[in-house]
Amino acid sequence: xxxxxxxxxxxxxxxxxxxxxxxxxxxxxxxxxxxxxxxxxxxxxxxxxxxxxxxxxxxxxxxxxxxxxxxxxxxxxxxxxxxxxxxxxxxxxxxxxxxxxxxxxxxxxxxxxxxxxxxxxxxxxxxxxxxxxxxxxxxxxxxxxxxxxxxxxxxxxxxxxxxxxxxxxxxxxxxxxxxxxxxxxxxxxxxxxxxxxxxxxxxxxxxxxxxxxxxxxxxxxxxxxxxxxxxxxxxxxxxxxxxxxxxxxxxxxxxxxxxxxxxxxxxxxxxxxxxxxxxxxxxxxxxxxxxxxxx
Amino acid sequence: xxxxxxxxxxxxxxxxxxxxxxxxxxxxxxxxxxxxxxxxxxxxxxxxxxxxxxxxxxxxxxxxxxxxxxxxxxxxxxxxxxxxxxxxxxxxxxxxxxxxxxxxxxxxxxxxxxxxxxxxxxxxxxxxxxxxxxxxxxxxxxxxxxxxxxxxxxxxxxxxxxxxxxxxxxxxxxxxxxxxxxxxxxxxxxxxxxxxxxxxxxxxxxxxxxxxxxxxxxxxxxxxxxxxxxxxxxxxxxxxxxxxxxxxxxxxxxxxxxxxxxxxxxxxxxxxxxxxxxxxxxxxxxxxxxxxxxxxxxxxxxxxxxxxxxxxxxxxxxxxxxxxxxxxxxxxxxxxxxxxxxxxxxxxxxxxxxxxxxxxxxx
Amino acid sequence: xxxxxxxxxxxxxxxxxxxxxxxxxxxxxxxxxxxxxxxxxxxxxxxxxxxxxxxxxxxxxxxxxxxxxxxxxxxxxxxxxxxxxxxxxxxxxxxxxxxxxxxxxxxxxxxxxxxxxxxxxxxxxxxxxxxxxxxxxxxxxxxxxxxxxxxxxxxxxxxxxxxxxxxxxxxxxxxxxxxxxxxxxxxxxxxxxxxxxxxxxxxxxxxxxxxxxxxxxxxxxxxxxxxxxxxxxxxxxxxxxxxxxxxxxxxxxxxxxx
Numbered sequence: 001x002x003x004x005x006x007x008x009x010x011x012x013x014x015x016x017x018x019x020x021x022x023x024x025x026x027x028x029x030x031x032x033x034x035x036x037x038x039x040x041x042x043x044x045x046x047x048x049x050x051x052x053x054x055x056x057x058x059x060x061x062x063x064x065x066x067x068x069x070x071x072x073x074x075x076x077x078x079x080x081x082x083x084x085x086x087x088x089x090x091x092x093x094x095x096x097x098x099x100x101x102x103x104x105x106x107x108x109x110x111x112x113x114x115x116x117x118x119x120x121x122x123x124x125x126x127x128x129x130x131x132x133x134x135x136x137x138x139x140x141x142x143x144x145x146x147x148x149x150x151x152x153x154x155x156x157x158x159x160x161x162x163x164x165x166x167x168x169x170x171x172x173x174x175x176x177x178x179x180x181x182x183x184x185x186x187x188x189x190x191x192x193x194x195x196x197x198x199x200x201x202x203x204x205x206x207x208x209x210x211x212x213x214x215x216x217x218x219x220x221x222x223x224x225x226x227x228x229x230x231x232x233x234x235x236x237x238x239x240x241x242x243x244x245x246x247x248x249x250x251x252x253x254x255x256x257x258x259x260x261x262x263x264x265x266x267x268x269x270x271x272x273x274x275x276x277x278x279x280x281x282x283x284x285x286x287x288x289x290x291x292x293x294x295x
Numbered sequence: 296x297x298x299x300x301x302x303x304x305x306x307x308x309x310x311x312x313x314x315x316x317x318x319x320x321x322x323x324x325x326x327x328x329x330x331x332x333x334x335x336x337x338x339x340x341x342x343x344x345x346x347x348x349x350x351x352x353x354x355x356x357x358x359x360x361x362x363x364x365x366x367x368x369x370x371x372x373x374x375x376x377x378x379x380x381x382x383x384x385x386x387x388x389x390x391x392x393x394x395x396x397x398x399x400x401x402x403x404x405x406x407x408x409x410x411x412x413x414x415x416x417x418x419x420x421x422x423x424x425x426x427x428x429x430x431x432x433x434x435x436x437x438x439x440x441x442x443x444x445x446x447x448x449x450x451x452x453x454x455x456x457x458x459x460x461x462x463x464x465x466x467x468x469x470x471x472x473x474x475x476x477x478x479x480x481x482x483x484x485x486x487x488x489x490x491x492x493x494x495x496x497x498x499x500x501x502x503x504x505x506x507x508x509x510x511x512x513x514x515x516x517x518x519x520x521x522x523x524x525x526x527x528x529x530x531x532x533x534x535x536x537x538x539x540x541x542x543x544x545x546x547x548x549x550x551x552x553x554x555x556x557x558x559x560x561x562x563x564x565x566x567x568x569x570x571x572x573x574x575x576x577x578x579x580x581x582x583x584x585x586x587x588x589x590x591x592x593x594x595x596x597x598x599x600x601x602x603x604x605x606x607x608x609x610x611x612x613x614x615x616x617x618x619x620x621x622x623x624x625x626x627x628x629x630x631x632x633x634x635x636x637x638x639x640x641x642x643x644x645x646x647x648x649x650x651x652x653x654x655x656x657x658x
Numbered sequence: 659x660x661x662x663x664x665x666x667x668x669x670x671x672x673x674x675x676x677x678x679x680x681x682x683x684x685x686x687x688x689x690x691x692x693x694x695x696x697x698x699x700x701x702x703x704x705x706x707x708x709x710x711x712x713x714x715x716x717x718x719x720x721x722x723x724x725x726x727x728x729x730x731x732x733x734x735x736x737x738x739x740x741x742x743x744x745x746x747x748x749x750x751x752x753x754x755x756x757x758x759x760x761x762x763x764x765x766x767x768x769x770x771x772x773x774x775x776x777x778x779x780x781x782x783x784x785x786x787x788x789x790x791x792x793x794x795x796x797x798x799x800x801x802x803x804x805x806x807x808x809x810x811x812x813x814x815x816x817x818x819x820x821x822x823x824x825x826x827x828x829x830x831x832x833x834x835x836x837x838x839x840x841x842x843x844x845x846x847x848x849x850x851x852x853x854x855x856x857x858x859x860x861x862x863x864x865x866x867x868x869x870x871x872x873x874x875x876x877x878x879x880x881x882x883x884x885x886x887x888x889x890x891x892x893x894x895x896x897x898x899x900x901x902x903x904x905x906x907x908x909x910x911x912x913x914x915x916x
Contacts, residue, residue, distance in 0.1 A: 009826035016745060023741035027734040027757065027797060034794040035760050038771030041778075052642060053410050054381065055388045072650075076657050094674070097667035111903075119675050120851040121898050122682065122891040123875045130678035133685065138536045140681060156477075159524045170674050174851065175799075178844045182807040185840055202660045220806045224761065224799070231764040241524020242483045245656035248764065255766050256381035257485065258649035268767040275762040279755050348866040353876075373867040374712075378876065382861065385770065393783065393866045555690070 046265040054259040064262040068270050073250070077270065080247040083161075084229040087168040091225045092218065094169065095176035102177075103184045113181065116174050128167060128238050135163060159241035167235040172228060176221035183217025184210075219282060227275055247271055344583040347590060348373045350383060350394040352573070355447070357602040364593050370586045387412050387578060395581040396590060401436035401572040402638040404443045413442045414579045420588045423595030430626055431572055431612040434637055443574035444591050445612035447547075447604065448626070450635060451487055451568050454544040458558045459537055466564035467495040469541055470518040479541040480533070481518075483525035485652030486638070487569075488515055491543060494566045500636050503644035512651040516658045525656075534559055550608035550622075567634040570627065572612065679895060686888035703889040712874055713890055720871040723785070723860075724853040727792035732846045734793075735800030736838070742801070743808035754805070758798045768795060769862030776863065783865030791863040792856065796849040803848055807841025 012019040046064055048056035067073065102112045119127055134140050135157040142154040157163055187210065195205045211218075233248035242249075247267065254264025349361075353376035361372050377383045380400050384407070387397065399407055407413050418424055424440070431445035432438075453464050460475065470479055470491075481488050490500035492511035502508060523539060531552040533539040544552075549561040575594065577587045593599060600613035601620045610624040617623050627635055641648055686704070690697035707713065742754050760768065772791050776783060815837065819829040857872040864873065875887050 006825040006827055009830075013826045020741040020745050020750070023737045024753065027738035027801065028753075030734055031757060031760065031794070031797065034772065034775070034790055035763075035768075038775040039763065039767075041774055042767055042771045051388075052645075053388050053406060053412075054385055072654060072657060076653070079657075094667060094671035097664040098671045100664050101668040114899075115672065116675065117847055117851055118895065118898060119679050120855055121894050122679065123872055123887070124855050124857075125872075125876055126682065126887055126891050127678050130682045130685070132532075134678055134681055136533070136536075137538045166674065170678075173671065173675060174848070178848055179803055179806045182803060182841050182844050186807060186811055186837075188812075206660065216809045217806045220802045223758075224802065227761050237483065237525075238529070241480075241522075241526065243519070243522070243524060243656070245653055249656070250653065251764050252766050253649065253653075255385065255770055256379055259381060259384075259645055260649065261770070265767070268764050271764060272759075272762050276755075276759075279758070279762075350866075375864075375866055375869055376874075377861075385862070386773070 042265045043269060045262050046269060048262055050260050050262045052259065054255070054261050056262060061262075064260075064266045067263060068266055073267070076245050076250055077247050077274065079244070080230055081274065083164070083168075083246065084226050087165055087172070087229045088222050088226045090165060091169045091172055091176045092222065095173050095221065096180055096218070098173070099177050099180040099184055102181055116177050119170075120174060124171065125234070125238075128235070131163075131167060131170075131239065132158060135166075158239065159243070161240065161244075164236050164240040164244075167239040168229045168232065171232075171235060172225040175224035175228070179217040179220040179224065180214060181217075183214040187213055223279070223282070226278070230271065230275070341585070343368060343370055343589055344586045345369075346371050346373070347396070347583050347586040348375075348394045349396045349590070350375050350377065350386075351396070351398045351575075352376060353378060355398065355573075355607055357599075357606040360594070360599060360603060363599075364590060368586070368589055368593070370583075370589070372590075393582075394578055395583045395587040396575055397578060398446060398573055398575055399443065400638070401434065401574060402640045404436045404574055404576065406640050407576070408437070408442050412579055413576045414581065414584070415441055416444065416577065416591070417588060420585075421592050421595065423592050426595055426597060426600075426613045426615050428612055428614045428626055430632075434572060435639070436572065436574070436637070443576040444595070446573045446575045446594070447607065447609040448570065448572045448612055449546045449609045450563060450570050450627070451482070451491075451543065451545055452549070452561055452563045454534060454542045454549040454552065454559055454561050456534065456537060456540045456556075456558055457560045459540045463560070463562065464541060464564075466566045467491045468566075470521060470543075473521060475541055476521045477523050478539055479522055480524050480526045480530050480539050481522055481543040482545075483527045485648055485655075487543065488525070488655070489648060489651060490569055490638075491564075492518075494564070494568060494636075497566070500569045501639040501641065503641060503647070505647065508647060508651055512655055515655045519655065519658065547607055547609035563631065563634060565634075567636065569638050570632075570635040571638050573609075682888050683892040683895060686885055686892040688885060688888075690885075703885045704893075706886045707889045707893075710886060710890075712869075713871070713886070716869050716871045716874040717890075719785070719868055720854055723788050723792055723870060724850050726789045727796055727853045728846050728849040730789070730793040731796035731800050731849045732842060735797050735845060735849075736804050736842055738801050739804035739808055743805055743811075754801075757801055760795055760798045761802075765795075765856075765858040769859040772859070773862045783863060783868075785865075785868050787863045787865065788860055788868055788870070791859050792853040795856070795859060796852050799852060800845040800849050803845040804838065804841045807838060807844070811837055 012022065045056050047060050047062065049059050049061050050064075051057050098112075098116060102109055102116075105112060132139070136142075137154040137156065137158065139158070141157070142151070145151045145155065191209060191213075192205065195209050200208070231248045231251070233246060233252050236242070236244060236246050236249065251264050251267050251271070254260045254267060258264075347370050349372060351374070355376075356374075361374055364370070365372055375394075380403050383397055383399065384403065386394075387407070388410075404413075418440075421444070424444075427440070427445055431448060432440050434445070437443045453467075453469065455464055457463065469475070470481065481491070486500070489508065489511045492514040493500055493502050493507060495514065496507070496510060498504070498507045498511070502511075526533070526539075526542070528548055530539055530542045530544060531548055534542055534544075534552050535556040544561075546561060549559065553559045553561075575591055577584065577591075581587055594603070595613065597613055597615035597619055600611045600616035604611035604613075604616060604624060605620050605622065610626060611617060611620070612626075617625060687699050687701070688696055689700040689702070738757060742750055742757075769791070772787070772794070773783075776787055781787060816829050816833050819833045820826070824832070855872060856870075857876055860870050860873060864870065875890075
């Protein structure tokens with residue numbers, strides 16, 4: 001039995017293409033059935049007349065797709081992209097140091113890692129409520145600040161764009177921390193030692209050695225923060241007071257109160273395309289980067 | 296074009312092609328014919344089934360209603376909840392089966408009936424039906440209650456902190472009061488906000504007139520800077536704490552907030568507002584019809600209806616129940632009714648309303 | 659200088675993450691129902707929690723769904739990442755982009771499209787459909803995380819093992835897997851977290867009686883802000899922290915070299 005196994009393994013090793021296909025097949029089939037097909041169905045929905053109850057009638061129309069290019073909707077999309085980029089940048093600013101601290105610590109490593117993930121074992125909505133209690137006008141922060149005399153009027157923190165950013169960033173930090181940590185963790189300490197021995201100051205070491213080597217992790221993390229924040233709506237509703245319409249709200253609305261599934265599908269595909277463009281750019285960047293490395 | 300991009304696009308188009316074929320095939324299959332509603336009257340059909348599956352708004356029933364019903368009838372109840380009508384409809388429309396009772400709002404009932412999603416009620420077994428107030432039984436959503444049973448009613452109005460403002464608001468015009476800037480909220484619901492703006496100018500909350508609606512949108516955009524936020528049920532905590540002093544809110548939620556802060560007052564604006572009734576109905580494909588009817592009849596008992604109304608804060612549609620409540624909620628009298636409108640489905644105009652609401656939010 | 663800056667930023671990050679959590683735990687002892695002010699200490703909400711059968715059943719459902727979906731998605735994802743990580747061809751890059759597409763899809767669309775699929779196929783909504791939905795949206799995440807670990811991992815170690823006479827399977831088991839393990843663990847952790855807290859996709863794919871914790875909580879919290887939920891969250895937080903501390907001690911005692 002073991003001989004058969006080793007012979008199969010050896011054969012696969014000799015034919016990397018076959019091996020790759022075999023490894024990819026389970027995930028590929030799964031996603032084809034449970035992602036690609038449902039999505040394709042939704043894509044056809046974008047071209048169908050809408051049913052008053054939601055859902056669609058048979059038939060074809062381009063009226064929903066045509067609506068996509070109206071300035072109203074493009075403005076909403078634009079605003080959402082900007083907000084998500086900001087959230088991603090801030091998340092990176094906070095997550096990279098956290099990942100560094102975790103990697104540098106030996107004894108407390110798993111605990112620190114766990115602390116990052118822990119908030120997410122409570123409900124997102126409950127956490128957001130706790131945040132509201134923290135930052136609203138009569139909330140804890142303001143009460144403390146006024147008690148110790150730093151401020152006399154409550155600081156308006158809730159229902160501001162800042163609160164939304166705060167919610168988005170804290171909501172997605174582990175998505176950024178984990179890939180960066182995984183990247184940092186496998187860094188060869190010998191490289192760092194060499195840089196140190198050769199006299200490079202700490203800052204230089206970081207920019208020239210650590211950062212480039214962890215770039216894959218950073219890119220993955222950024223993607224994992226950017227995309228979900230683009231599609232989020234609860235955060236802007238709860239922390240931003242629902243005063244700004246983001247693309248996530250728009251899509252959610254179409255499938256609920258507006259009962260306009262075809263337009264919702266069309267919007268979703270617009271969103272998908274925006275992100276795919278970003279990923280295409282990423283593909284070229286990493287390809288060029290890889291070329292640069294071997295040069 | 297670089298090889299990378301070409302291959303990427305090629306791979307995508309290949310995937311897209313096969314997916315489109317698959318989806319075309321599937322969309323032919325997607326048309327599910329719903330089974331014809333059982334024509335036999337419920338009373339003649341036999342003993343109760345063992346199971347009942349209820350899909351209701353969250354927190355819209357008394358704590359012990361279900362357990363008492365289970366104990367008495369021997370039926371095991373599965374109870375799930377939702378946050379909006381459309382979530383429930385989405386499941387019904389896509390054929391997500393398995394529920395015996397759903398709780399649509401009044402404006403949705405005619406639409407569901409027209410879509411063939413509900414089955415008619417067998418009044419022969421609903422012996423407690425006469426307890427229902429005629430006002431609700433004869434409401435236009437479902438006159439005579441052929442497909443749905445009135446459950447609870449409520450209004451949209453203004454909740455305010457009497458102690459924190461100078462004068463009691465007279466009507467919707469309070470939202471244009473700049474002296475209260477940043478301390479007021481409206482509901483996060485297009486129909487409620489635009490509806491209020493329509494009433495402010497003397498129009499109907501169910502208006503489909505483009506001119507009236509655009510005016511309402513302009514009004515909404517004008518008052519928006521005075522608003523702290525658009526909040527629905529979550530504004531209660533802010534009213535209690537005093538962060539918010541004037542809020543557009545529903546009657547039941549206001550009562551819940553008043554339990555914690557007695558200085559909150561509720562009023563129906565002078566210009567008028569809307570009255571909504573929520574119903575209980577049985578989906579066409581429901582497997583447990585007899586148990587469903589038994590549950591409906593159970594809820595129609597005055598003590599049960601009274602307990603439900605007491606705990607949810609909304610009004611009972613059940614006449615005798617009112618006297619049994621610790622804090623009775625009487626139905627609106629004739630004078631108040633003049634100022635109230637029932638909400639109606641907008642049909643094709645839903646699109647226009649949604650677009651205008653997006654413009655308000657994005658503005 | 660940079661060390662200090664790093665430490666400060668990390669501290670701010672942790673504070674932002676954990677302060678709301680601490681407040682949550684504190685508020686679970688607050689007698690005020692709406693939590694608007696501190697009304698006194700009470701264990702009332704914890705007592706009520708014991709009677710909330712629906713919350714406890716929902717918790718169990720969430721755990722079952724979470725663990726199963728994690729196992730499925732991490733397994734499939736690791737295999738896929740291995741393929742993507744070894745071969746550096748353009749086709750692989752394209753396939754990687756496609757495998758990662760589900761992240762890009764708004765949750766509403768993912769949920770509804772699955773609902774449509776299941777109803778078209780005549781599949782009844784229930785525990786299985788929720789697990790399938792969760793595994794589906796977790797899969798691209800696990801792929802990405804394991805891949806990030808795999809990239810730049812020292813391939814020469816595997817080759818060394820092979821040259822030294824080990825067969826492919828042994829090389830895989832003894833060299834590749836241990837090197838990859840932190841990535842796999844990170845992926846599993848991420849997958850479980852995503853699954854445990856998911857609401858929208860779950861809503862559209864859950865059948866009668868298969869409510870997960872988020873479904874029940876969202877309902878409770880949006881209508882009446884009842885601190886029973888805070889009590890549950892506090893228990894979850896304290897429970898998992900204790901679990902980790904215990905595991906830490908236990909693995910510490912049996913520590914080999916990581």
